[in-house]
Amino acid sequence: MLSKVLVFAVICFAAAHSLTIVSRSEWGAKPPKKVTNLPTNPPSHVVVHHASSPSCYSKADCIKRVKSFQDYHMGPDNSWDDIGYNFVVGEDGNVYEGRGWGKQGAHAKPLNSKSIGICVAGTFNGAAPNAAAQKAVKDLIAYGVSNGKIQKGYKLVGHRQVDNTDCPGTAFYNVIKGWPQWTAKSLNIISRSGWGARPPVWDSPNQVIKPASFVNIHHGKSSSCYDKTSCISKVRSYQNEHIDGKGWSDIGYNFVVGEDGNVYEGRGWDKNEISPNLPNSKTIGICVIGTFNNGAPNVKALNAIKELMSSGVANGKIAANYRLIGHRQFDSTDCPGDALFKIIKGWPHWSPYSLRNAH
Numbered sequence: 001m002l003s004k005v006l007v008f009a010v011i012c013f014a015a016a017h018s019l020t021i022v023s024r025s026e027w028g029a030k031p032p033k034k035v036t037n038l039p040t041n042p043p044s045h046v047v048v049h050h051a052s053s054p055s056c057y058s059k060a061d062c063i064k065r066v067k068s069f070q071d072y073h074m075g076p077d078n079s080w081d082d083i084g085y086n087f088v089v090g091e092d093g094n095v096y097e098g099r100g101w102g103k104q105g106a107h108a109k110p111l112n113s114k115s116i117g118i119c120v121a122g123t124f125n126g127a128a129p130n131a132a133a134q135k136a137v138k139d140l141i142a143y144g145v146s147n148g149k150i151q152k153g154y155k156l157v158g159h160r161q162v163d164n165t166d167c168p169g170t171a172f173y174n175v176i177k178g179w180p181q182w183t184a185k186s187l188n189i190i191s192r193s194g195w196g197a198r199p200p201v202w203d204s205p206n207q208v209i210k211p212a213s214f215v216n217i218h219h220g221k222s223s224s225c226y227d228k229t230s231c232i233s234k235v236r237s238y239q240n241e242h243i244d245g246k247g248w249s250d251i252g253y254n255f256v257v258g259e260d261g262n263v264y265e266g267r268g269w270d271k272n273e274i275s276p277n278l279p280n281s282k283t284i285g286i287c288v289i290g291t292f293n294n295g296a297p298n299v300k301a302l303n304a305i306k307e308l309m310s311s312g313v314a315n316g317k318i319a320a321n322y323r324l325i326g327h328r329q330f331d332s333t334d335c336p337g338d339a340l341f342k343i344i345k346g347w348p349h350w351s352p353y354s355l356r357n358a359h
């Protein structure tokens with residue numbers, strides 16, 4: 001019964017947007033070897049691909065094409081669990097269900113766990129996909145957003161932005177750069193396991209007030225780092241200092257940003273940061289690696305902070321009307337350094353709020 005209701009809903013939507021999704025059984029998909037649910041669901045990114053294959057313009061041809069993708073992805077060359085993409089679109093204007101909604105694909109390594117991968121069958125370096133295929137991709141994304149399968153604030157990227165590839169072809173890439181929510185640089189968050197974090201000594205307190213109403217900026221008062229390897233060693237040294245030196249449960253910050261442009265997950269979104277005198281229960285603390293009394297962080301680091309904050313707002317982790325502050329507004333400290341403080345004072349959400357007027 002439930003599935004009948006769902007089918008009915010899909011048909012209604014499809015009628016409004018003329019979206020036709022050809023199911024796996026309809027195109028004769030092989031069963032997957034294994035199914036993995038998306039850890040981030042609904043996903044925050046949509047990744048667009050081309051297949052580096054000939055184009056297809058009829059349902060019969062497109063079905064052959066999609067089967068060949070699945071064979072190639074599951075065969076000896078790749079031995080993946082299933083066809084890599086969540087969906088494949090043909091120049092017949094149809095959408096072919098790959099791994100589908102809510103499932104983790106194998107299509108863009110850095111984003112697999114938090115994206116939907118949509119591939120248009122064909123090679124689009126010289127010419128873009130036809131209007132029918134472009135419309136089908138857009139309708140599929142709109143359907144995903146309106147049905148809670150893709151986050152509203154999703155970021156649209158081309159595969160080439162996150163991997164060393166020409167995918168989705170130069171002509172197609174130039175087209176999607178003009179689509180809504182295309183994002184120049186996708187936020188790169190290195191997870192705790194990615195930088196080799198120690199487990200917290202005890203469970204850090206959960207954030208009480210959600211979404212957080214403050215974003216608090218720090219500098220780390222260390223030397224700077226400009227590549228992932230040296231930034232990881234800085235983040236580890238911060239964590240060691242906070243646990244072994246200060247006796248805290250964990251690294252104090254929610255996130256750490258390097259001048260390599262990466263964001264390193266500290267306590268993450270849902271835990272309190274540690275900062276004496278701050279309203280910790282409603283604050284996301286972001287620390288930039290380095291000392292910024294004289295020189296400011298580079299553009300990569302500043303963009304990463306902005307991206308992180310907007311992703312926090314889009315994902316309901318930071319209130320839309322959040323107040324941006326510097327650590328010195330609440331403590332007798334020069335943190336986040338004169339130069340960085342001067343910059344954040346120019347950002348839209350900066351607030352002159354201080355400990356004095358907090359009481």
Ligand SMILES: [Zn+2]
Pocket residue numbers: 048049050107159165167168
């Ligand atoms: Zn690709």
Ligand SMILES: [Zn+2]
Pocket residue numbers: 217218219327333335336
């Ligand atoms: Zn600080």
